[in-house]
Amino acid sequence: MRPLQLVLAAIAAPAVLVPALLVLNAPTMPPAPRHRPAALPPQRIVPQAEVPPVEPVAYVALSLDAARAYNAEVPYVSGPVPPARAYRFAGSDTDRARATDCLAAALIYEAGDDTEGQRPVAQVILNRLRHPAFPKTVCGVVFEGSERRTGCQFTFTCDGAITRWKPTEAGWARARTVAAAALNGFVSSPVGWATHYHTDWVVPYWQSSLDKIAKVGTHLFFRWTGWWGTGGAFRMPAGQAEPAIPKMALLSGAHGDATGITDEMIAAAIAGAPEEVADGETATVATGDPDSFLVTLRPTTSPSLYPTLAQNACGARARCSFHAWLNPRETATALPLGPEQIASMTFAYLRDKPAGVERTLWNCQQLARPDKRQCMKVQVFMRASGPAPAPTPVPTPAPAAKGPVELDGVRRRTPTPAPTPAPAPAAKVPTTPAPKTPGTAPGTTPTATLP
Known part of the structure; x- marks a missing residue:
């Protein structure tokens, strides 16, 4: 063997033998600990002659x-x-x-x-x-x-x-x-x-x-x-x-003949969970009409959930109305609704499938909405200012007189007309102030009403 080959062999031998010796003599490492929960039952293979049981969903207490x-x-x-x-x-x-x-x-x-x-x-x-x-x-x-x-x-x-x-x-x-x-x-x-x-x-x-x-x-x-x-x-x-x-009637028309949508289910949806319905709950449902719901909402309920609550309450009904208030003292308990109850209403859902109508409406005086088409219509109640026009029995054009401006949607109580005095050249006809609209204040009071 040539001297150069001997030198290379001498160098290569330790490079091969040393790693081999280290591998052969490496210490035994203990296996990494498993995170097996102590309460987990051992594996059981169910024999073919026995139908395996369907176990309820239950979880081991682990983070x-x-x-x-x-x-x-x-x-x-x-x-x-x-x-x-x-x-x-x-x-x-x-x-x-x-x-x-x-x-x-x-x-x-x-x-x-x-x-x-x-x-x-x-x-x-x-x-x-x-x-x-x-x-x-x-x-x-x-x-x-x-x-x-x-x-x-x-x-x-x-x-x-x-x-x-x-x-x-x-x-x-x-x-x-x-x-x-x-x-x-x-x-x-x-x-x-x-x-x-x-x-x-x-x-x-x-x-x-x-x-x-x-x-x-x-x-x-x-x-x-x-x-x-x-x-x-x-x-x-x-x-x-x-x-x-x-429960599928809340989502599917194919299950629309299902029954069982109860007031308790509706109250549960508003309260947050079925098991929370109990005496003293702020979520209430009161109605004299099986297709109309008068509801007090929890203040903590997100307004974005109102349509879902309404649709869940109405279920598969072809016609349904859902009226909701935040203040329990303002919640109606019977139909028809009065002007004050409509004015204080927070949310309404209206459905009439035969007519192709389904609307969700918010009282935008209470809750701002990005889409104004979601707002209930607003009626303005205004107390009249200035004298009433002088009555005249002659159906001839009269000079413009100061008086209340008639606005669309204004609800007024029509007063009983007073006897018309006989015209006299020197007599001044006294004026009477216009009647006050009940429940209004000076100036304008916006009131949300259903369309």
Whole structure:
């Protein structure tokens, strides 16, 4: 071997041997601690002979950061995640309309106005529809357990959200488009046969018994472990008619024959949550007409929510009126409304579907609005100043006389005419001041009234 080769070999040998020795003799590092909550139950694989139970939504008591740390450490399932089979709705037109709106409500309340986030949620709902552990209608899946404060599968159906907030028309239309596509065969492939999901800042108790398969946005998606998470378990047909859901009547005309929109629900929407309705609540509903609502609003309620409260109160009624006041002492308790009650009204909603009328109006003397078309009409009450014109029995043109200016919309009490005195050349006819309009003050007093 040449001397140069010997030198290179001598240099290369330590460069190879030293790292190898370090790797072989490296100290054993303890595994990083997992953020597994102590209260989380152990994983259980449900056998094929037993239909897995549908557990109520309940969360482990963890901070937001701790929950996210734990969720990040939960591994994704190993192996393939096959996409679900396309689902095609086969019910009547009425059933399709109800299913579309129930599905759209779940999408926008669960995933917001986000098409990409809504599609996997729709897939989960349709997967549940075909699984024997869940109801066999779209609306049944969405509103499962909603009759209870706990036990609902989708929280918006039992936490009062559907009575407190209403999506915009554009957002609702987009959600219905996503829902219609899902019912016509669209498949969200990334979530496969997922039947559960949750946001990454919470840890539900059922999570430990399921396989984590995907993440879309802030939602984590899971399927049942074992056979119940495979395509063979999802073969149940949807053989029942879609029910009319009372709560959906607040959003959907397809559920308009539903009943159950009660005064308590309306008061709950105004107060902020269904469970808050109790004696002493400032939210009150009083009406002598089932299609008219006279309401005292809480001062803390945002004026932007007034239309939603009104629409929720009116539900599916073809004709409806909603009148609201901020001052409980000014709230009317019966119809018809008097001038003072109209003047002090804060907000009004008027609906007449046969006539194509739907209006929301604010008292802009109390609440400024950027669009003046949203303001109630204003009538001006003015006390007359100056002498009244002298009466004359002769129907001939008379000189212009000082007196009250007649304005459109002025409400006046017509006085009983006094006897006309006989004309006399030297006599002065005394004048009488114009009658005062009840409830007005000197000058002008703007009063908001309905058009």
